[in-house]
Amino acid sequence: MALNLGDQFPNFNADTTIGKIDFYQWVGSSWAIIFSHPADFTPVCTTELSAVARLVPEFAKRNVKPIALSCDSVETHKQWITDIKAYGKLDSFDYPIIDDEKRELAVKLNMLDKDEIGAAGLPLTCRAVFVVDHNKKLRLSLLYPATTGRNFVEILRVIDSMQLTDKKKVATPADWIQGQECMVQPSVKEEELVSLFPTVTNVELPSGKQYLRKTTV
Template sequence: MSLQLGQIAPDFEQDSTEGPIRFHDWLGEAWGVLFSHPKNFTPVCTTELGEVARLKPEWDKRGVKPLGLSVDPLSAHGEWSRDIAETQGHALNFPLLADADGRVARLYGMIHPESDPTLTVRAVYVIDPAKRIRLVLTYPPSSGRNFAEILRAIDSLQLTDAEKVATPVNWNPGQPVIIPASLSDAEAGQRYPQGWRTLRPYLRVVDLAAQD
């Protein structure tokens, strides 16, 4: 059975480039992004890991800890890490799991036999500080991920947790958001004294920045 939103992310212990990791303990009170790669020394994976390293200030700003996974052994990660630094301009600054026995990959359903029975797909799990799975993305091995979108989605999750709103299509931080239908106009008036636009009774748009 595949993992679903709201479930507790399975705990595990596995070797990594920064030593053994027990996942829940390592995550602590932070948000986490667990993402898998098909194989070491492959071109798309090399670009992705360099990008995650480049984005360290963005992860840190949001309280997010990235954790990569490859089904290659730990001995292969060192040489590949050098390749990543030389070709992408950013050395690894986050741990990369060495899931050579596939324990974590199987636990998280990262191997899709109809795609390839031996390689992991490009899976992404965003996990909150309560260890609950909040977002799941799956890309095929041939398509590199857009980590700007993953950051945007985390921004949405963190905002909607804090403000009890929803974000509309193509939302970016600082843009108006949607008042949930579960909130009456009277309740919304107390929460958003700056007012809002009612496009339909079920579609109310508020600018949170106007509160400042």
């Protein structure tokens, strides 16, 4: 299944380390980040799940629920969590890992990396990331190769941008972080600026066109 940004994210039922879930019911009115892993007891994956476990409070501040997927069983997931906690010096592990031993969900969501073959001769999942909003719409899609670990602080930054730009008529520039200046969207007319923003600064450019308008929100 090819998913485009703005598409309805498909619901699914899965067995996880917190029991069986219906994805839509589990998400409720929150956002979700779904991220896949090639296999349990693998080095890069261990660092990633540990990193997300440390960031659970940051995701919670943004009303985002993390959920991981790995192509192994719940039984091995639970054994692996002991290693993840030890590696990250974590007291707890507070989000679920999906059992996708048969790769059914990985196939459904187009998560497989055809260049990475596991011991059983089956393709492994790539490092996919899907961010789904409270309306169950796909808002972000990233595909990393199995050999490259993800930067979850960057994913938090993107979530900050999306949640801000949902509320305000702004766009966020390169390397933006929460609290910095934003760009007024090109669709905003000059006569609307005073009512929408406290201050707006036009950046002078050689073209003379005043399309680069900075503001704080």
